[in-house]
Every structure is written in C-alpha cells, then in structure tokens.
Amino acid sequence: MPTATPIRLCAALLLSLCLLPAPAHAEQAEQAARGSWKVSGLPGGPAAELALDAQEGTLTFAATRGGARVLEPSPVGIVTERADLSQGLRFLHRRDRLVTEHYTTTVGKRLKRAALMREATFAFQNAAGARLDLVVRVARDGVAYRYRLPADYGPVLRETSAYTLQPDATAWLAVHRRDYENPFVQHTAVTAPAGDFMVPALFETGGGHLLITESGLDGRYSGPRLAHEAGAATYRLRLWDEQVQVAGALETPWRVLIIGDLATVTESTLVDDLAPASKVRDTSWIEPDQVLWTWLAGGREAGQSLEIQKGYVDYASARGWPYVAVDAGWYFLPDQWDVTDPDWPANSWIPQLVEYGRGKGVEILVWIHFRDLDTPEERALWLPTLNRWGVRGVKIDFMDSEAQERLRWYDEILPATAANRLMVNFHGSTIPKGIHRTWPHVLTMEGVHGGEKRTLTTAHLTTLPFTRNVVGSMDYTPMAFHRPSRPTSDAHELGLAVTYESGLQNLAGTVESYQARPEAERFLEQVPAAWDETRLLSGRPADHVVLARRSGDRWFVGAGVSGAPRTLDVPLSMLHGRWLVEVVRDGPTGLVRESHVIDGPSGRLSVPVPGEGGFAAIACRWQPRITTCDR
Numbered sequence: 001m002p003t004a005t006p007i008r009l010c011a012a013l014l015l016s017l018c019l020l021p022a023p024a025h026a027e028q029a030e031q032a033a034r035g036s037w038k039v040s041g042l043p044g045g046p047a048a049e050l051a052l053d054a055q056e057g058t059l060t061f062a063a064t065r066g067g068a069r070v071l072e073p074s075p076v077g078i079v080t081e082r083a084d085l086s087q088g089l090r091f092l093h094r095r096d097r098l099v100t101e102h103y104t105t106t107v108g109k110r111l112k113r114a115a116l117m118r119e120a121t122f123a124f125q126n127a128a129g130a131r132l133d134l135v136v137r138v139a140r141d142g143v144a145y146r147y148r149l150p151a152d153y154g155p156v157l158r159e160t161s162a163y164t165l166q167p168d169a170t171a172w173l174a175v176h177r178r179d180y181e182n183p184f185v186q187h188t189a190v191t192a193p194a195g196d197f198m199v200p201a202l203f204e205t206g207g208g209h210l211l212i213t214e215s216g217l218d219g220r221y222s223g224p225r226l227a228h229e230a231g232a233a234t235y236r237l238r239l240w241d242e243q244v245q246v247a248g249a250l251e252t253p254w255r256v257l258i259i260g261d262l263a264t265v266t267e268s269t270l271v272d273d274l275a276p277a278s279k280v281r282d283t284s285w286i287e288p289d290q291v292l293w294t295w296l297a298g299g300r301e302a303g304q305s306l307e308i309q310k311g312y313v314d315y316a317s318a319r320g321w322p323y324v325a326v327d328a329g330w331y332f333l334p335d336q337w338d339v340t341d342p343d344w345p346a347n348s349w350i351p352q353l354v355e356y357g358r359g360k361g362v363e364i365l366v367w368i369h370f371r372d373l374d375t376p377e378e379r380a381l382w383l384p385t386l387n388r389w390g391v392r393g394v395k396i397d398f399m400d401s402e403a404q405e406r407l408r409w410y411d412e413i414l415p416a417t418a419a420n421r422l423m424v425n426f427h428g429s430t431i432p433k434g435i436h437r438t439w440p441h442v443l444t445m446e447g448v449h450g451g452e453k454r455t456l457t458t459a460h461l462t463t464l465p466f467t468r469n470v471v472g473s474m475d476y477t478p479m480a481f482h483r484p485s486r487p488t489s490d491a492h493e494l495g496l497a498v499t500y501e502s503g504l505q506n507l508a509g510t511v512e513s514y515q516a517r518p519e520a521e522r523f524l525e526q527v528p529a530a531w532d533e534t535r536l537l538s539g540r541p542a543d544h545v546v547l548a549r550r551s552g553d554r555w556f557v558g559a560g561v562s563g564a565p566r567t568l569d570v571p572l573s574m575l576h577g578r579w580l581v582e583v584v585r586d587g588p589t590g591l592v593r594e595s596h597v598i599d600g601p602s603g604r605l606s607v608p609v610p611g612e613g614g615f616a617a618i619a620c621r622w623q624p625r626i627t628t629c630d631r
Helices: 006-018 025-034 262-267 295-303 306-319 350-360 376-389 404-419 490-499 511-515 518-526
Strands: 036-040 046-052 059-065 068-076 078-080 090-104 112-125 131-139 142-149 156-159 162-164 170-173 185-188 195-197 201-205 208-215 224-228 234-239 254-260 289-293 323-326 363-369 393-397 423-426 442-445 504-507 533-540 544-551 554-561 566-571 577-587 590-600 604-609 614-621
Touching: 036 112, 036 131, 046 068, 046 131, 046 142, 046 254, 059 254, 068 201, 068 208, 068 254, 078 142, 156 234, 208 262, 254 262, 262 533, 289 295, 289 306, 295 306, 306 323, 306 350, 306 511, 306 518, 323 350, 323 504, 350 363, 350 376, 376 404, 404 423, 423 504, 442 504, 490 518, 490 544, 490 554, 490 577, 490 590, 490 614, 511 518, 518 577, 518 590, 518 614, 533 566, 544 566, 554 566, 554 604, 577 604, 590 604, 604 614
Parallel strands: 289 323, 289 504, 323 363, 363 393, 393 423, 423 442
Antiparallel strands: 036 046, 046 059, 059 068, 068 162, 078 156, 090 112, 112 131, 131 142, 142 254, 162 234, 170 185, 170 201, 195 224, 201 208, 208 254, 224 234, 533 544, 544 554, 554 614, 566 604, 577 590, 577 614
C-alpha cells in the first residue's frame, strides 16, 4: 500500500514551493521592463511564460516543462462590447500568492485531494482605462489562466485565446459536437483537418503531453471549442455564443493545460482543483456504485414494464449491485412513444418498483427528458415527487448545448436536485469541468462516444482514458456483451469497468449475457465505482491502456489493446510486499481466471491478450491459505 497520504504529499510540495521564492521587486521590475514574466512551480515541472509586445500591446502565453517548450507563445486576450482587451495593453503590476486546499470528492480518481498552486495575477490597462487582470496558476500537473474584468464592460464578444503547438505534435482530436459524442482520432497539429474540435484535446510535444481543457464553466459564460485552419499549428478558442451576457465584474472559466508525462496527465485532478468548492454541505446521501442499466438490455419495452423492471431488480440484488436505472418510457403514455402521460404522478408504477426494490436492497434511478425540467414549475413538480417516492437519482437527457442560456439551466437544476437529495447523471450534456467538486451529487456525465454507438473502435476506446475521462466521470455504459457491434474481446470489455471511471457505472448488458459469462459476473460483483487512488501502469492513446485503481486495501486493474495480439507486461510498482493477483482474461472458449503471487514493488504482471483484447484483475495482500481476493 502507498505510504504517502495526500496531506503528506501536499506538505512536501508546499515546502518545495516555499523554497522557491516569488520574484523579488528588483526581478519583477526587470521582467516588467522586458515585457516578459515567468510563473514557476516545482523544479522540472511545468511553468507559464507571459510576454507583452511593446509596440502592439498584445499578450502571449506559453508553457514549458523541464525547460522544454510544450505550448508555443499563443495569443491571449478578451474583447467585450465596450473594451478591447486584446491589444494596446499596458502593464500595471503583478501580485503573487500560494493557493493550498484540501477537499474531498464523492467520485473521481481519488476521493481525498490536496491542491497546491502558485498564483500570479497580472494587471493590464488599455488606452481607454479599461482593466484586465490575467490570473495564472501553476501546479505540479499543469498551468491555467483566466480573465478577470473588475468592471462591467458589456457583453463578451470573443476571446483571442489560442493554442499554438509544435507543427509535428501528435494530436488526438474529436470533431466538435454539441453533446460531445464524437470519437477521438489521431492527427498531427498541422495535418488535422479544418474545422471545430472539442475540448479536451490531447497533444504530444517534445516537452511531454499537453491536454487542453477548462474548469469552472457555468451560466456566467459560454462553452468553448477549438477552431482550426488547414495547415496551421494554432487552434483558436471559439465561444458558443456570439455575445456572452455579463452583469458586473467577470471571471471567466479557467483555460487549463494539463502537462506532464502520460501518467501525470491521466492521473491529474487539476480540473477539480481549480473549480469552486462544494455547494452541498451534507453529502452523506451521495453514494456512487454499480448500476444495472436497462436501455440496451431491454429498450422501450423494459422502460414501460413494471414486471420486467422487477426482474432487473432481482438480478441486481443477486449480484449485490445497489441500483437499477429505469430509462425512457416509464412516464410516457402506454400506447404512444415520447408522449408524456399528463397524470403520471398518479398513474406511475415507479413507487411500486421503489418499494419492491427496497425489499431487495436495490434502489431506483429514473430517466427524464430535459424538456420536462426546463421551467421552474416543472422542476417544482417533478423533483419533489421523485423524492417523495424514494427515487435515488435522475438521468437527465438531451440538453445538447453549451450556450449560456443552457448553462444557466444547469445553474438552476443543480441546487434543485441537491435540495431533493437526487443523485444526477447528465446525458446529451456538457462534460465535467469541475462539477464533481462543486456539485458532488453529480456522479457521472455522458459526453462521450460511448457504448450506445455502433461505430466504436478500440483505437477510440484506448484513447478515452487519456482524453475525455481525464476531466471527470464518464458514463460510457460498458458491459454490452450482447452487442454485435462491440469491437472489444470479452476481457477487454470487462476491464472497462476499471479503465473507465464513473461514479455511477451503468452496466449495459442483458441478464442472459452476464449469466453466460460467470467470471464476468464474479468480477463485477467485486468492483466498486469510487476510488482512493489511480495509477497508469502502461499505455499510449489508440494503442493500449493498463490502469490500476485502489479501493481500500485492494487494487483493481483494467487493460485493453487496440490492434494485434500481444503480451502486456506491466510493472506493479504500487504494491509493497507479497500480493495475490487474480486475472480474468480471454481463454480459448471464454473468460478464464488465473492466480499469481507477486512481490512488489519490483514485481510485474504478464498477460497474453488476443487482438482487441485485454484483461481485468484484482490484487489483495497475500496470506497463507488465501485463495481469492473476492469478498
């Protein structure tokens, strides 16, 4: 088991940063005279560089890691209706401070967090006297900046924010789509086609990996995308709205650059570290775990049948899974599809299902279309009714926008669901941008080209842990063993229960497909959905991934490859002492389980996998006569 707690690690990092003094007044004066500034963190870690063009008064932002350039000098600036703060700027002053925070989350790569960042605020002014503060933060796993406007200068028209990469930087990009449901495809920075791409976007440069993303997006602003011109190495940030409405002073979301080796990027919590603190005081009712999700298993018929849902409750109870999710159809008229029953509060069978599930130790989550929650009156009817019935959570679908108007709806639905103690899964939605820290009852979000799609590739699947899932819980809906379009082997699919982090892990298979794979049933009875620690053991986007996650005193491992068969030989450096490791892999006629005794931290795990294959594993401390890690 690891011996360094987050608090100890933060103390060590804090000491290291304190030993790096902020620039002295003389040094600051020299930097100001040059029109260039640097914000540094730990030695060898990322640093931010800011430069002001003396003639044009324009700003550029760059990032380095260990002295190597990761982001080339790139424009920064913001333009509003009454102030152009992208040019003609004059430097005023710099202020530095350390930001240290300890917090817990309900989901994610680890539940206990320690954040330590160096912050520098640079104040500028244009010729008309309008003020721009550029707030820069540097952490061990990346850098970030945001714009702060201390006065109301009218609606925001655009940002000049852009990201310039080395031309030959490998890029993993997904074409922009309003619900984030497009696959990630490999290019280089200059050969990517012209068009708009989603945030996050991953690049590999001479200085390491760089994931472009954001944190702290809400109804005060507008969602982003990356605009690319053919043959260019620069990606401009575009906002969803042509005008972002502002009332008073403004702080924009953080423009986040997660920087480091691939393990640092994959394990980063920087998006949450930058986000506002939790707005939910009591989180005792928020319980992440496995969900038997019935849409791909039963579709419309299942969503409109109490008896079918009772059967799912029986199966979930037998597996020890605490939740069943009832998807679309339950409140529609029985002889029509997609038409709400006007008397649903009186006619619904959901209260009967809740009562039935309660007797079996299984609780109920229900699907709701966004259109049924888009007014205060509707929310005042639906949410208290579900709470009164004993429903534990809602899957809200089809928001399909990051316009400011829709983001303001999120600002309204989030406190309303929390007040009614309803856990939330957003579908057809934006993606996590610090929401898990600020609103901890949001346990997962879709925003992924996921298990419902019929055009999946293992290249995309082995890229998701390094892109979309870096920023927060991802409702991919794994375990659709019965789907003929599934590109994965059985063991690769099983490993997704660990490879993909989701606070509500919606398991998408049919009862029959699970029963036909008893080793999958057995593994899924053990694997949790909340983690104390995450480690990348091996991987490369679009090639393979091996991720380990710890829950209590057990480690779970998920692995998958794209392409040809091979042997995955991975270090288990997180283990200390002697451990029993049980591996579920693809055998000649189905899933098989093997046991290994491994001495850490130098021990390695070697598993042969077929093409598009993988494995799943559980590790627990070895003791004499121990034969399994199952509990």
